[in-house]
Amino acid sequence: MADEANDRVYLVVHNDEEQYSIWWAEREVPAGWYREGTEGTRAECLARIEEVWTDMRPLSLRRRMEQAGAA
Numbered sequence: 001m002a003d004e005a006n007d008r009v010y011l012v013v014h015n016d017e018e019q020y021s022i023w024w025a026e027r028e029v030p031a032g033w034y035r036e037g038t039e040g041t042r043a044e045c046l047a048r049i050e051e052v053w054t055d056m057r058p059l060s061l062r063r064r065m066e067q068a069g070a071a
Contacts, residue, residue, distance in 0.1 A: 010045040012038040017058035020049045 009025040013033040020036065022045040023029055038048040055062065 008042070009039060010042050012036040012045045012048050017060060018053075019058060020053045022046065022049070 010022045011025050011029070012020060012035075013023045013029055014020045014036050015033050021033070022042060023033070025039055029035060036048070036052075038045055040048075057065075
């Protein structure tokens, strides 16, 4: 893969909805996204996301579903 050959470094980022993505380490993280703390190769960052992002539903949806279930 070209990025791996170029030794590009990535970050794991997340937003307020607890959605995750990877971002190039040399670029400023976009508004609304925050560093999760993992930095490394693309593969390492994607592995971290797979480990921590176990529920793909946005946080707001999960909360609404919990409230509906409690009612």
